[in-house]
Amino acid sequence: MSDRLPPAELDNSVFSKVFRPEKLTFGLLTPLEGYPLSDTPSMEGHTALAKLADELGFAALWLRDVPFRDPNFGDVAQIFDPMVYASWLAAVTQRIAIGTAGMILPLRDAIAITKQALSVDQISNGRFLLGVSIGDRPSEYPAFGVDFGKRAERFRDAYSLIKVVANESFPVHQSMHFGSLDGSLDLVPKAFASRLPMVAVGRCGQEISWLAENLDGWIWHQSNLEHLPKVIELWRSACGPETFKPYGYGTFFELDSDPNAPLNWGRGVRGGRKALIDLWLRQYDQGVSHVALNMRVSHRPVKDTLQELGEYVLPLFA
Template sequence: MARLADDIGIAALWLRDVPFYDPGFGDVGQILDPMVYAGWLAATTRNIALGTAGIVAPLRDPLIVAKQATSADQLLGGRFLLGLASGDRPAEYPAFGVAFHTRAERYREAVDIIHTVIEGHFPRHQSKHFGRLDGALDLIPKPVASRLPMIAIGRAGQDLPWLGANLDAWIWHGIDARRMTDIIPQWIDVTAEYGFKPYGYATWFDLERDPDAPIQYGRVLRGGRNALIEFWQDQQRAGVSHVVLNLKPTRRPAEDILEELGAHVVPLFPAHQPVESEL
């Protein structure tokens, strides 16, 4: 299915970070560790970007995350997107010896450390929750491009001005896809001084067999392709740059849905293609 998504021109595959099965929560993502999975997908895909949505930054050592991310980016030829989240499962935190109430502060520190070691050489850095760098070590490899795209997944316990200043893009989520454009004016306002920073959102998704079926809004965005095309064109004009579709609730085979999207929908929303100067 990853090869099919690549072949039809879908922009990105997103890998989730769910360390444990929590019966009280239920959902376990795609089960596989996202960094291991990204390495395997690097050998089976050609053009599609691979992103994490998102690595639970407060529970992972940011130096190891940086090493894994730049390694994956090298294997992918610059196709890796590092999405970082704060985690929404309190039961996991005691297993890692981390206090749940510190997750927002640890997230900020993790983002700062990852920026520091990826973008600098032999850096110096002191953190409260993680380690210390004294200028004697340099992280290798560096990313393919001059910087590695880092994306906020959810709010991560932060305010929008901090996300806009410290991350390169933002993927939000909600229970009603119609409301996902409401916050765009605020996002544009807090990112204006930094240049264009994309905004996208994630949603549960199902594609009806009838191409003319109306959209059913709610926790699952469900409808026929014609109504969805019109809906997404309106959202694109409102400032949405990317939509992450989670196919878990689909009632049709996922391959059928991908093929229909590839034939009729994806060509209307082509993925951005990097140019030589960006590399």
């Protein structure tokens, strides 16, 4: 991994702190709360927990984009709009990255997303990561008046527009779904660092080769333990031998209060810290760069989970 380097313009950005060659970092998917028997979290004490995660050394907080409550789906994430919530979290934390996992590009106005993302990036002194996705809830598309069948096409169109308006001055650009720019307008602010990094969350309806060529990294769902090395090999082959583009995954997670509890890997990861440390050391060797933990299924108080991970797990990978 040592000969694979991130793009030079991202060397000093938050991207290089969350995603580093030969490092495994840990993030937390919001809400910072277990709600296994409900589709809606309470959001109680979330500010204090975000501060605790920051103090303990977690790399990132990831905010999901879930516009509606769909009872058939069973999860409304952190309830609050991700960009509004990102601003709040940026104000109450100091070091931890704030990311989206991810903004649903086919359903959102691309220029509005860019304006919001760059604003949070500046407000947070460069701690924002724009994760983008295609969404996983077909029921939301009619509400936005968007053709579900064209979601992959709209994703590519929105991505291209975001990249242009975020990183170029007075750009000229023609998009299929989101309008045109003739060079007379410049979107401000620009990124805190050299450019705004974008990470794919999920497959986004695209070929892996397209994601590797266009995005700065890929966060997917948990993979079968036996299949994970093949997934990472496929990703690395698509990225090429010289450029480091990280692979990470998000997973439901519950830390057993018994440190010797065995690993249970199914619809999420459950186990004691010793088994989890063994798992993550193996995955580090396999090339995983980031693990985003979703405690939605946890029955244990999140504060206890964070403190145990902060004391016994994070230092091993620091």
